[in-house]
Amino acid sequence: MRSERLLPRLFLVLLVAVIALAGWQWHDGAPVSANLMELVPGSAQDPLEQRAEQRMQEPLNRELLVLVGSEDRQTAVTMARTLGEQWQASGVFEKVQWNLQADLPALRHQLLQGRLAMLALPDRKLLIDNPHDFIEQRVQSLFDPFAGFSLVPSRDDWLGLTGRIQGSQPRHGAVDMDLTSGALVANADGRNWVLLRARAHGDAFDMQLPLKVADLLADARQQAGRAQVQLLAASGLLYAANGQREATREISWVGGGATAGILLLLLLAFRRWRVLLAFIPVLVGMLFGAVACVALFGKMHVMTLVLGSSLIGVAVDYPLHYLSKSWSLKPWHSWPALRLTLPGLSLSLATSCIGYLALAFTPFPALTQIAAFSAAGLIGAYLCAVCLLPALLKDADLRPAGWPLELAQHLLNLRERLLRHVPSPALLLILAVFCGGGLWHLQIKNDIRQWVGTPPGLLEQAQAIARITGYQPTSQFFLVQGADEQQLLEREEALGKQLNALVAGGKLHGYMALSQLVSPPKAQIEVRDALSQLPGHWQPLLALGIPKDALRAELTQLGQLPLQTIESALLGPLGEPWRGLWLGPTGQGVASMVSLQGLSDAGQLRALAQDLQGVKLVDRLGDLNRVFAQTQVSAAELKLASCILIVLLLLKPFGLGGAVRMVALPLLAAFCSLASLGWLGQPLTLFSLFGLLLVTAISVDYAILMRERIGGAAVSLLGTLLAAATTWLSFGLLAVSSTPAVSNFGLSVSLGLAFSFLLAPWAASGREEAPRA
Amino acid sequence: MQWLQHGWRACHASLWLAISLLFASTAHAFDLKDLSRQLSEPAVIRGPFIQEKHLRALPQPLVSQGTFVLAKEYGLLWLLKTPLQQDYRIDSQGIARRDATGWQMLPGKSAGAQQNHLFFAVLQGDSAELERDFELNLQGDGHAWTLQLTPRSLLLKQVFTRIDISGGAYVQRIQLAESQGDSTVLRMPDSTSSASLNDSERADLAQ
Numbered sequence: 001m002r003s004e005r006l007l008p009r010l011f012l013v014l015l016v017a018v019i020a021l022a023g024w025q026w027h028d029g030a031p032v033s034a035n036l037m038e039l040v041p042g043s044a045q046d047p048l049e050q051r052a053e054q055r056m057q058e059p060l061n062r063e064l065l066v067l068v069g070s071e072d073r074q075t076a077v078t079m080a081r082t083l084g085e086q087w088q089a090s091g092v093f094e095k096v097q098w099n100l101q102a103d104l105p106a107l108r109h110q111l112l113q114g115r116l117a118m119l120a121l122p123d124r125k126l127l128i129d130n131p132h133d134f135i136e137q138r139v140q141s142l143f144d145p146f147a148g149f150s151l152v153p154s155r156d157d158w159l160g161l162t163g164r165i166q167g168s169q170p171r172h173g174a175v176d177m178d179l180t181s182g183a184l185v186a187n188a189d190g191r192n193w194v195l196l197r198a199r200a201h202g203d204a205f206d207m208q209l210p211l212k213v214a215d216l217l218a219d220a221r222q223q224a225g226r227a228q229v230q231l232l233a234a235s236g237l238l239y240a241a242n243g244q245r246e247a248t249r250e251i252s253w254v255g256g257g258a259t260a261g262i263l264l265l266l267l268l269a270f271r272r273w274r275v276l277l278a279f280i281p282v283l284v285g286m287l288f289g290a291v292a293c294v295a296l297f298g299k300m301h302v303m304t305l306v307l308g309s310s311l312i313g314v315a316v317d318y319p320l321h322y323l324s325k326s327w328s329l330k331p332w333h334s335w336p337a338l339r340l341t342l343p344g345l346s347l348s349l350a351t352s353c354i355g356y357l358a359l360a361f362t363p364f365p366a367l368t369q370i371a372a373f374s375a376a377g378l379i380g381a382y383l384c385a386v387c388l389l390p391a392l393l394k395d396a397d398l399r400p401a402g403w404p405l406e407l408a409q410h411l412l413n414l415r416e417r418l419l420r421h422v423p424s425p426a427l428l429l430i431l432a433v434f435c436g437g438g439l440w441h442l443q444i445k446n447d448i449r450q451w452v453g454t455p456p457g458l459l460e461q462a463q464a465i466a467r468i469t470g471y472q473p474t475s476q477f478f479l480v481q482g483a484d485e486q487q488l489l490e491r492e493e494a495l496g497k498q499l500n501a502l503v504a505g506g507k508l509h510g511y512m513a514l515s516q517l518v519s520p521p522k523a524q525i526e527v528r529d530a531l532s533q534l535p536g537h538w539q540p541l542l543a544l545g546i547p548k549d550a551l552r553a554e555l556t557q558l559g560q561l562p563l564q565t566i567e568s569a570l571l572g573p574l575g576e577p578w579r580g581l582w583l584g585p586t587g588q589g590v591a592s593m594v595s596l597q598g599l600s601d602a603g604q605l606r607a608l609a610q611d612l613q614g615v616k617l618v619d620r621l622g623d624l625n626r627v628f629a630q631t632q633v634s635a636a637e638l639k640l641a642s643c644i645l646i647v648l649l650l651l652k653p654f655g656l657g658g659a660v661r662m663v664a665l666p667l668l669a670a671f672c673s674l675a676s677l678g679w680l681g682q683p684l685t686l687f688s689l690f691g692l693l694l695v696t697a698i699s700v701d702y703a704i705l706m707r708e709r710i711g712g713a714a715v716s717l718l719g720t721l722l723a724a725a726t727t728w729l730s731f732g733l734l735a736v737s738s739t740p741a742v743s744n745f746g747l748s749v750s751l752g753l754a755f756s757f758l759l760a761p762w763a764a765s766g767r768e769e770a771p772r773a
Numbered sequence: 774m775q776w777l778q779h780g781w782r783a784c785h786a787s788l789w790l791a792i793s794l795l796f797a798s799t800a801h802a803f804d805l806k807d808l809s810r811q812l813s814e815p816a817v818i819r820g821p822f823i824q825e826k827h828l829r830a831l832p833q834p835l836v837s838q839g840t841f842v843l844a845k846e847y848g849l850l851w852l853l854k855t856p857l858q859q860d861y862r863i864d865s866q867g868i869a870r871r872d873a874t875g876w877q878m879l880p881g882k883s884a885g886a887q888q889n890h891l892f893f894a895v896l897q898g899d900s901a902e903l904e905r906d907f908e909l910n911l912q913g914d915g916h917a918w919t920l921q922l923t924p925r926s927l928l929l930k931q932v933f934t935r936i937d938i939s940g941g942a943y944v945q946r947i948q949l950a951e952s953q954g955d956s957t958v959l960r961m962p963d964s965t966s967s968a969s970l971n972d973s974e975r976a977d978l979a980q
Contacts, residue, residue, distance in 0.1 A: 074905070104931050140857060143837045145824060145959075153953040155830035180906050180926045545833045 004335055004391065011387035015284065018380075022291045031299040032207060034244055038301060038365060040624050048586055049618060052479050052593050055580055056618075057236075060473075061203040064093075064213060064235040066196040067465055068224065073192040077183045079229045080194040083220050092212050093198040099182035103573055108152050108162075110572030115161040116527045117518050117564030118574070120168035121493065123161075124523060128530040131537040139540045158546055158554055159534070169574070170516055174470045188468040191230070195469065200237060210241035234462040242455055246738050247302040254737075255309040258730035262316050265725060269404050270323065274396045278319035281384035285315035288380025289373040296372050297365075304369045306734070306742055310749075311374050313730030314352065314698060315381035317723040319389055321345050321705070324719035326398040327405045328711030334390035342386070344708050347653065348701040349382045351646050355697015358642040359690055362631055367690060408718035415761055424762070431672065438675020445683035446628035455738070472509060472598040476605060476619040480513075483589040485566055489520035491614045495594060498608050509598025517578050518569035525563070531555055566592075628686050635689045639696060643667065646700055654707060662703035665759045666696040666752075672759075673751035687741045688748035695752030698727060702756055703763035717761065724757040805904075805911055808920075817974075818843045818943070820964035829954040841961075844970055847978040862977060876977075907936070917941050 025031055068083065070076040084098035111118075119127070127134050138160045152162040175186045175195060184195040202209040217233055224231045259279070266275050289308055293300045322341045326332035329340075338345075353375045360371035422430075466472040478495060482488030492515035502508040519527070534555065542548060570579050583591040599605070602622060609617040643663050650659035670692040677684055702720045709716050731753065734746025819842040826835040839853040848864030860871040869876040903909060906929060907922040922936040934950040943964040950956045970978060 102928060102931075140859060142826065142835055143824070143853060143857060144859070145851065145853075145861070145957075153951075153955060154828050177928075180929075182926070182928055544835055545831050547830075550830060 007387040008391040011383060014383070015388075018287060018291055021295070022287060025291065025294045030207070031294045032302060032305070033299045034207065034210075034240055034247075034302050040364065040366070040627075048481075048583065048591055049479060049616075052477070052583060052591075052618060053620060055583070056475075056477055056593065056595070058203070059199075059580070061236040061240075062200050064198040064200065064217070064233060064237055065465060066198070066217075066220075066234075067186070067193040067232040067468060068196055069189075069191040069193045069230040069232065070228065071191055073178065073185065073194075075227065075229060076185070076192045076194045077178060077181045079224055079227060080183060080196045081181070083223070084196055084198075086220075087198050087216060090216060092200060092209070092216060094201050096196070096198045098194065098196045100177060100184065101182065104151065106573050110574050111152055111162040111165055112156065113561065114165065114518070114564055114569065114572070114574075115157070115558060116561050117524045117569065118165045119161060119519065119527060120164070120516070121496075121519075123164045123168065124519065124527055128526060131530070131533050135534070135537045135540055139544065142544065155550070158541065158551055159558075161558075168516075170510055170512065174468070186468050186470075193232075193468050203237075207244070210237045210244060213237045214241035214245075232461045232464050232468075234458070234465045238458055239454070242458060243739075244302065247306055250306050250737050250739075250742070251309050254306065254730060254733040255312065257733045258309070258312045258726075261729040262313065262726045265722065265729075266323075268401065269722065270326065270398050270400050272396060272398055274393065275323065275398065277389065277392050278316065278323060280392070281319055281381040281389060282312050282315045284384040284388075285311060285377035285381030289377030292376030293369055293373045297369055300373070301366065301369055303366060303739070303742070304373050306737065306739075307370050307745065308373045308377070310730040310734050310746070311377045311381075313727040314374075315377060316726045317348070317701065318345060318382050318385035320719065320722050320726065321348070321385075322390075323398070324715065324722055325711050326400045327718060328715045332396075332398045334393040334396065338386065338390045340710055343653065344704050344710070345382070345386065347649065347704055349378060350649055351700040351704075352378050352697050354642050354645050354649070355694050355700075358638045358693055358697075361638055362635060362690070363627065364631065404718050404721070405714055408721060409714040411721075412714055412717055412761070431668070435671045435675040438678035439671075440678065441681070442674060442678035443683045444632070445685055446625055446632070470509070470598075474596045474599040474602075475621050476596060476599065476602055476617060478594040478596075478605075478609060479591065479616045479618050480594060481586065481589060481591045481614045481616075485590055486520045486522055487614070488590050488592060489515045489518070489523075489566075491612065492592065492594060493520070495608075495612055495615050498612070499594070499596075502604065502608075507600050507604060508596060511594055511596050512578060512581060513594040514566055514570075514578055514581055514592050517575060518564055518566055521563050521565075528559060528561075531558055566590075631686055632689060635686065635693060639670075639689075639693050642693065643696060646697070650700075650704075658707060662700060662707060662763050663696075665703050665763055666699040666756055669699055669752055669755035669759050670695055672755040673748055676751045676755075677748060682744070682747060685741065685744050687745040691745045691748035692752055695749055695756060699753065699756030699760070702760040706760045706763040709764055713761075713764065716764075720757060720760050724753055728753045805909060808911065808918075815966035816845050817967045817970055818964055819967070820943075820961055823960045823962070825958040825960075827956045827958070834958075842970070842974050842978070844974070844978055847970075850974060850977055860977075864978065913939075 066083070068076050068080040070079065080098040084096045087093050088096040126137075138158075141160055141163060142154065150157075150160075150163045151166060154160075157163070174188075175184045177183070178185045178194075186193045186195070200209055200213060213235070214237070217231070217238070221231050259282075262282075263276055263279060266278055267273075269275075286308070289311060290300060293304060293308075321344065322334070322337040325337045325341060329337055356371045356374040356378070358371075359367040360375075362368070419427075480488060480491050480495065482491050492513045496511070496513055496515055499508060499511050499513075503510060532555075535551075538551060541551065566582055567584075569575050570582055581593045581595060583593065596605075602619060605617050605619070609615050647659045647663050650662055654662060673692060673695065674684065674688075677688060682688075702724060705720045705723070706713075706716050711719075728750055731746050731749040735743050735750060737743040737746060819840065821838065821840050824837045826837075828835065837853055837857075838855050839851070841852065842850040844850075848862060851861040851863070853859040853861070862869045862871070862876060866878065868879045870879055871877070903922070906926070907924055910921040910923070912919045912921075918940060920938040922938070924930045924933050924935070931952055934952050936950070937946075937948045938944060939946050943966075944961055946961075947959040948956060949959075
């Protein structure tokens with residue numbers, strides 16, 4: 001026939017075009033991304049909030065924090081220095097820091113210039129409201145043997161303002177400076193831990209960098225191990241490296257395992273090498289999926305690849321549809337077999353696509369990508385199976401093994417015998433009890449952390465570092481906006497008051513706010529005005545022998561100090577820890593962030609921000625988890641919608657009763673697998689739900705196969721068995737993934753498929769039709 | 774920068790500790806090890822002190838007086854009497870100051886790791902710890918000796934020029950010269966040792 005010659009050629013032209021497109025897409029390197037944030041819904045945020053978020057995340061994705069620990073401090077310092085120098089030379093890092101180089105003159109200069117502007121709120125209050133006590137305290141500190149070293153000598157600051165500023169700087173954690181080397185050292189667990197910080201050139205989403213950093217760290221660990229030095233490391237880069245390695249490993253496992261299993265199955269069942277050609281649609285499917293994904297989204301996420309590799313098992317079902325007819329069609333010819341199964345094949349493509357595309361309507365870019373990848377992949381596989389493969393298998397002389405058919409027949413007989421003892425309604429009742437009990441036990445769990453495989457080793461180290469250094473950054477922060485610096489700093493001070501209460505109550509370790517560094521302009525003026533009352537109270541200072549002229553000169557000098565802006569305060573060395581918090585001018589004024597340390601209860605923060613004007617809590621993780629919970633509802637709705645769509649699709653070929661029955665079975669299978677999750681003690685996550693959404697679509701296939709009964713019940717069951725086995729192979733392998741979300745997805749799909757297979761024969765019962773072939 | 778300042782504060786406090794804890798009778802042989810070993814021997818040392826702060830801009834030093842009690846096992850009590858009254862306590866918890874309601878830990882001076890480290894190092898007579906940050910130069914004999922501490926690191930040199938400690942049977946004089954030109958002299962003319970704390974000292978130190 002003409003079409004038998006034309007179709008393969010047309011398809012080859014299409015294939016060449018797609019390959020060319022793929023070549024063009026990949027010419028600049030792999031368009032693959034590992035950025036987790038690309039997978040989660042971008043909530044409707046303003047650009048300022050996005051900028052703030054990026055600023056807060058940047059250090060997590062670029063910085064490597066290492067503690068070098070040894071019982072002997074010198075050993076630890078030496079190792080930290082050695083590693084620091086090696087890493088600096090490696091070219092991977094922009095900056096490596098193992099000690100502090102203090103610029104004392106610059107520090108002194110800033111303290112002297114900032115004597116009015118940088119005075120903390122309580123000190124300001126004391127100076128303004130109670131100048132008598134202010135002077136008394138100064139006298140006391142001049143005699144205090146433990147007052148500590150003041151950077152500015154007394155003769156330059158008789159009032160002791162710089163000492164107060166030094167003393168009010170917030171301190172986090174338990175890190176001290178080693179006075180000999182300048183290294184930052186913490187003591188814990190009987191060891192000295194030297195802090196080593198490195199900032200990478202790129203970030204964690206650069207595909208090469210994380211692996212390079214992980215390799216450097218592995219080398220460093222070996223080196224340290226030889227010197228009996230322990231290393232603890234934490235960085236988003238390490239998580240990224242781990243994620244990439246895991247993804248690569250899993251893609252090879254899932255892809256390789258499924259491929260090997262399917263090829264073996266094909267060989268065992270059909271006993272001809274040429275049948276391996278049936279794998280071509282799978283390869284074509286993967287190609288189409290990848291090309292469509294890159295074309296639509298610009299790049300592909302590694303998670304799409306991992307989940308997408310499960311498509312292998314679904315795509316191979318199309319050739320299996322007509323290959324399995326070789327048990328009944330003797331002799332088997334490829335084109336006639338295809339023609340016989342084409343309606344079913346097309347229906348199953350449509351239902352699968354409906355199932356996958358339903359995923360695309362969730363607010364998760366991750367699932368949209370997977371849906372696009374899979375739908376395009378299935379279409380590719382279908383086209384290949386329909387247009388090209390029959391031509392390749394034209395003269396194939398398939399001699400399928402007898403045992404699979406016998407097995408299928410045996411299974412059918414088993415079912416018959418079961419039905420004779422227990423009728424279908426009774427079975428349904430048992431199933432309902434099973435489902436009810438399981439659903440009762442089912443727990444719902446949603447957490448963005450399921451999306452990332454967190455290897456316990458990395459997590460433990462990060463926790464140890466947080467414990468040893470006391471440095472525990474939280475993902476939440478406050479975004480503060482004001483019309484001008486005055487309003488901004490006032491709002492920060494109001495927020496600071498509330499946060500101080502949390503710190504005092506032990507709910508929060510500490511926080512960083514620009515208002516700790518510099519006072520609002522009006523407050524600076526108030527302090528300056530309050531200076532004029534000091535001569536009335538400074539008798540105790542004069543009594544110590546401090547010349548009146550010196551004090552007068554100091555007052556004059558203080559009165560002439562310029563007002564400090566946020567930017568001028570940030571410029572000096574003391575401003576360094578705060579620099580990241582300043583967002584600068586926005587359309588409506590100025591904005592800044594307030595970062596938090598060691599938070600124990602996120603709920604309180606939200607309430608706190610509600611009462612303050614211009615203050616907003618940014619809690620991306622919390623927001624995401626809420627989105628997860630909301631999405632569960634929409635997932636259920638989508639499922640319903642896709643079922644209705646499939647019923648409509650099946651209405652014409654199978655009638656209302658048939659269509660409803662064929663959709664009810666997969667739904668029942670989905671409930672059974674939900675119940676199984678409950679019985680197994682596995683949580684229901686958004687991913688298991690999505691998995692079940694998919695199961696509905698795939699298992700309608702089985703119902704179609706069983707319903708159509710081309711070649712008899714046993715042959716249809718065998719076709720279903722083969723299709724289920726191959727699909728199960730690829731999804732089942734996902735269950736071994738180290739990423740909880742992926743493994744959860746794999747588990748729920750595997751369970752769903754098993755139940756779908758078990759329930760599929762009921763698609764045909766009801767009214768027994770004569771075999772159509 | 775916070776760490777830097779914290780470090781200095783810890784250092785300063787530790788130094789005073791180290792120096793205070795050097796009050797000890799010294800006997801026969803005279804090298805650092807022997808000195809160190811003897812430092813830990815008396816359980817309690819007490820006596821009066823006179824502190825003179827020489828500020829470059831003042832013609833007269835700021836003079837204060839009081840008494841101290843050093844208990845090997847518990848810590849140091851520093852009781853300033855004139856020209857103002859103020860009590861300090863240094864122990865493994867950190868530095869505390871007494872106000873109307875009782876002992877108050879000084880913020881930022883709580884048990885800094887390094888501070889504790891030095892504290893216990895000195896308590897145990899471990900001059901090796903001091904030697905890491907300072908060059909130690911010991912001269913004289915057990916009846917009249919001088920210990921000179923010179924900072925090793927550039928960082929410390931920016932803070933102290935040197936520290937001189939001298940004594941006979943007990944430490945008698947400590948002079949701390951700051952790089953900015955100010956200096957502090959601490960004199961302990963009449964220290965005595967005893968086997969135990971009295972009740973009020975015990976209440977303050979060993980609670």
